[in-house]
Amino acid sequence: MTSTQTAEGSIQDQILKTVRKSQDVVVEALQKWTNAVQSVTPSFPTLNLPYADKLPKPEKLVINAYGFAEQLLAAQRKFAKDVLQVTAPRSGHGDEA
Numbered sequence: 001m002t003s004t005q006t007a008e009g010s011i012q013d014q015i016l017k018t019v020r021k022s023q024d025v026v027v028e029a030l031q032k033w034t035n036a037v038q039s040v041t042p043s044f045p046t047l048n049l050p051y052a053d054k055l056p057k058p059e060k061l062v063i064n065a066y067g068f069a070e071q072l073l074a075a076q077r078k079f080a081k082d083v084l085q086v087t088a089p090r091s092g093h094g095d096e097a
Contacts, residue, residue: 056064
C-alpha cells in the first residue's frame with residue numbers, strides 16, 4: 001500500500017471515528033432528554049385513528065430508506081467505475097502516432 005493510500009485510509013478512519021462519537025453523544029443526549037420529558041408529562045390516552053395500523057412503523061421507514069440509499073450508492077459506484085474504465089487511456093493500442 002502506498003503512503004498516499006495509507007494517509008487516505010487513516011484520514012477516513014479518523015472521520016468515521018469522529019462521526020460515530022458525535023452520533024453516540026447525540027443518542028445519549030436524546031435518551032436523557034426523553035427520560036426527563038417522560039418523567040414530567042402525564043400519560044396520554046391511546047388514540048384510535050382510522051388506518052393508523054396500516055402506516056409503516058418508523059423503524060421500517062428507516063430500513064427502507066437506507067436500503068434504497070445503498071442500492072443507489074451501488075449503482076453510482078458501478079457507473080463511476082464504468083466511466084473510468086471507458087475513459088482510461090489504453091496504453092500500447094496505437095496511441096503512438
